[in-house]
Amino acid sequence: MASAYSTHMSRWLSSLPPVEFIIQQLRETLIGSLKCGPIPQHVAFVMDGNRRYARNHKLETVEGHHLGFEALAKILEVCYKSGVRVVTIFAFSIENFKRSKYEVDGLMDMAKTKLVQMSEHGELFDRYGASVRILGDLSLVREDVLEQVNRAVEMTQHNDQAVLNVCFPYTSREEITHSIRETVKEYSTTTTKSDTPKRPFSESHIQRTIRNHQLPSVAEEEPVPKDSLLSLSNADGAVFSSDVDSTTEFSEPDIDGSSTRQPASSHTSHSPSPVLRATKPTTSKKPDASDTFLDPETISAATLTKNTYTGAPPPDGTCPPLDLLVRTSGVQRLSDFMLWQCHENTEIRILDCLWPEFGLMQFLPVLLEWQWRQRRVASGEDAGLKMH
Amino acid sequence: MMGGLRNAGPHADIDKYGRRLSATEREKLLKPYLPPVTIKEPPSEHTNDRSGSFHHRPRVRPAIRQLVYSLVFTVVHLFFSIYIRVRQLYHTIVGRILTAVHYHHRTPELIRRDVKSLSKIPKHLSVMLELSPEGGKKDSLETLLNDACEITAWSASAGVPTLSIYERTGVLKASLPNLHRHISRTLTAYFGPNSPMRPTVSLRAPNMPSYSPPYSPETNSNDASSAPHLNIILIDATDGRQTLVDLTKTLAEMSQHGKLSPADISNDLIDAEINESVMGEPDLLILFGDRIVLDGYPPWQVRLTEIFYAQDNTGGVGYHIFLRALYKYARAEIRFGR
Numbered sequence: 001m002a003s004a005y006s007t008h009m010s011r012w013l014s015s016l017p018p019v020e021f022i023i024q025q026l027r028e029t030l031i032g033s034l035k036c037g038p039i040p041q042h043v044a045f046v047m048d049g050n051r052r053y054a055r056n057h058k059l060e061t062v063e064g065h066h067l068g069f070e071a072l073a074k075i076l077e078v079c080y081k082s083g084v085r086v087v088t089i090f091a092f093s094i095e096n097f098k099r100s101k102y103e104v105d106g107l108m109d110m111a112k113t114k115l116v117q118m119s120e121h122g123e124l125f126d127r128y129g130a131s132v133r134i135l136g137d138l139s140l141v142r143e144d145v146l147e148q149v150n151r152a153v154e155m156t157q158h159n160d161q162a163v164l165n166v167c168f169p170y171t172s173r174e175e176i177t178h179s180i181r182e183t184v185k186e187y188s189t190t191t192t193k194s195d196t197p198k199r200p201f202s203e204s205h206i207q208r209t210i211r212n213h214q215l216p217s218v219a220e221e222e223p224v225p226k227d228s229l230l231s232l233s234n235a236d237g238a239v240f241s242s243d244v245d246s247t248t249e250f251s252e253p254d255i256d257g258s259s260t261r262q263p264a265s266s267h268t269s270h271s272p273s274p275v276l277r278a279t280k281p282t283t284s285k286k287p288d289a290s291d292t293f294l295d296p297e298t299i300s301a302a303t304l305t306k307n308t309y310t311g312a313p314p315p316d317g318t319c320p321p322l323d324l325l326v327r328t329s330g331v332q333r334l335s336d337f338m339l340w341q342c343h344e345n346t347e348i349r350i351l352d353c354l355w356p357e358f359g360l361m362q363f364l365p366v367l368l369e370w371q372w373r374q375r376r377v378a379s380g381e382d383a384g385l386k387m388h
Numbered sequence: 389m390m391g392g393l394r395n396a397g398p399h400a401d402i403d404k405y406g407r408r409l410s411a412t413e414r415e416k417l418l419k420p421y422l423p424p425v426t427i428k429e430p431p432s433e434h435t436n437d438r439s440g441s442f443h444h445r446p447r448v449r450p451a452i453r454q455l456v457y458s459l460v461f462t463v464v465h466l467f468f469s470i471y472i473r474v475r476q477l478y479h480t481i482v483g484r485i486l487t488a489v490h491y492h493h494r495t496p497e498l499i500r501r502d503v504k505s506l507s508k509i510p511k512h513l514s515v516m517l518e519l520s521p522e523g524g525k526k527d528s529l530e531t532l533l534n535d536a537c538e539i540t541a542w543s544a545s546a547g548v549p550t551l552s553i554y555e556r557t558g559v560l561k562a563s564l565p566n567l568h569r570h571i572s573r574t575l576t577a578y579f580g581p582n583s584p585m586r587p588t589v590s591l592r593a594p595n596m597p598s599y600s601p602p603y604s605p606e607t608n609s610n611d612a613s614s615a616p617h618l619n620i621i622l623i624d625a626t627d628g629r630q631t632l633v634d635l636t637k638t639l640a641e642m643s644q645h646g647k648l649s650p651a652d653i654s655n656d657l658i659d660a661e662i663n664e665s666v667m668g669e670p671d672l673l674i675l676f677g678d679r680i681v682l683d684g685y686p687p688w689q690v691r692l693t694e695i696f697y698a699q700d701n702t703g704g705v706g707y708h709i710f711l712r713a714l715y716k717y718a719r720a721e722i723r724f725g726r
Binding site for chain 2: 029030032033034176183184185293297299300304335339343346371372
């Protein structure tokens with residue numbers, strides 16, 4: 001009882017306008033000063049402990065999740081204000097479907113309510129310039145929730161300063177499986193000549209252009225048609241890609257797609273393949289070389305990374321590697337979260353507090369220690385240890 | 389500090405009078421926590437208080453604020469580095485004390501007594517060792533071999549049936565016969581040459597033929613109860629991502645030849661293949677570094693593995709860390725999922 005009374009008192013005290021103002025100013029100053037050092041670009045959170053918090057405080061389990069959502073809102077504020085670009089949160093595991101139907105329904109209802117609220121306040125996301133992306137197997141989600149998911153994603157799509165990845169029905173193994181499946185699909189698609197859309201380039205014209213380039217005097221004699229100016233520049237690309245494929249530099253934004261296909265063109269000795277690369281390949285259209293496949297030997301870790309849920313590039317470029325993974329409630333395991341992303345250089349921090357208790361004061365030491373290490377590495381004190 | 393917010397109770401989506409909150413009311417609650425309106429946004433809600441004053445861009449105030457921020461940053465980091473040094477010192481002292489208190493004296497009985505009270509022992513223990521960059525290559529390899537042997541002896545005494553040793557560069561894998569020689573020497577030192585309790589050891593590495601020692605006693609099938617058996621798996625960075633990439637290559641090839649459809653690729657299939665070619669999921673992973681960085685450890689397998697590390701440990705491999713990890717593991721509440 002005494003503790004309940006004291007929390008009541010402290011709440012009352014902190015809600016006094018001057019106190020609230022001072023606390024607010026302090027928060028702002030702390031967050032602002034964090035910006036003076038290095039800031040992790042990509043932070044992931046495992047929001048663990050909502051249920052235990054509810055149990056400890058004799059609340060409904062769903063109420064614990066609600067408080068957890070509030071803590072999330074606070075921490076997102078800290079992250080985005082201090083300059084973190086991508087935040088990934090573990091909202092719902094596929095394993096969670098094994099919980100009681102009552103709780104699963106409660107969580108789904110909460111997700112829906114929060115998504116509806118989010119859509120009502122799309123402007124708030126605009127202020128942070130944050131877009132929402134949902135990672136996971138959406139086929140497992142209820143129809144009405146899915147509708148709200150799509151609405152929220154669409155509404156914030158245009159923001160490009162920050163990203164909020166919500167892992168909704170997610171497990172990392174499912175993600176890796178998904179990535180492998182997508183890669184296999186990509187490498188086992190053949191398109192026959194018949195259904196290739198008509199391309200605006202003709203092989204003979206390109207050959208002529210090449211000849212013209214080699215013999216500039218001839219080119220002067222032959223007037224270049226206006227409409228082929230574009231094809232001329234593209235043909236340049238084709239010339240270079242046909243001799244040394246590693247030196248090609250394409251101005252296409254679709255770097256991922258071309259880089260994986262690039263070595264394949266060197267393996268297949270078909271003449272149309274370099275030409276095909278010159279035509280802007282859209283993501284839906286697979287390169288065809290009548291009946292040949294891409295060489296499986298060109299599959300690399302980067303291919304798999306590209307096909308993971310986090311691999312799909314946000315609007316402003318690729319997703320930065322995971323710098324920091326924070327897990328609350330002291331459980332020292334990853335629980336099938338971000339396995340592919342975090343097993344290299346990510347620093348994993350396990351905190352003893354429960355997620356609803358997690359706030360700036362708990363996150364600050366984590367950030368400070370990360371900054372401290374980064375600065376030490378940068379200053380070379382650790383250089384010998386880091387290199388191996 | 390979130391008092392205003394919590395009193396109104398937006399998590400319940402009703403205010404204190406029990407009415408449902410409208411969108412604007414919720415926005416009002418959140419307002420103090422929002423960043424200032426960015427310039428490109430039309431200042432629709434602030435027109436009232438701004439219309440009276442004339443417009444000018446503040447220059448002095450941001451500069452002062454920046455100055456304050458960098459000052460606070462420096463001060464905070466100054467105190468933080470003091471704190472972290474003290475913490476490191478504290479952990480080092482604790483580590484020294486624990487090393488002195490818990491020493492195994494190369495006696496399996498002592499180790500067994502240490503772990504006797506534990507409710508469970510990991511069936512598959514995994515440790516991460518690091519080739520120290522300091523010193524000569526030969527010295528650091530020697531240290532690595534010694535560490536691996538010690539851990540093997542402790543695990544064997546504690547009754548762990550499977551041990552996997554991760555070493556990023558693969559140097560341990562390369563010296564497999566050498567390691568086996570070292571291990572049997574260490575086990576002899578611990579258990580005595582002809583003890584019936586001396587565990588039998590098999591050493592293997594993924595994608596390498598199993599190394600079966602020529603003098604390994606084959607009698608363990610008859611009286612398995614007396615002599616426990618320890619499986620040791622050596623893994624390195626290529627058993628992580630690269631294995632998954634290789635699997636994808638094989639699957640892609642099969643799919644290209646029509647032997648498999650992409651829809652057949654499931655969690656279970658991959659799990660079975662990875663289990664077969666590398667190893668299963670470890671129950672406990674012990675890191676001997678000062679923080680948790682997986683450093684290329686196989687991602688597929690660490691899904692539910694409990695990860696233990698001793699904060700600020702700079703002493704490398706130590707028996708007290710091994711013991712603390714086992715204690716922590718035995719006390720942990722097993723929960724599947726999150």
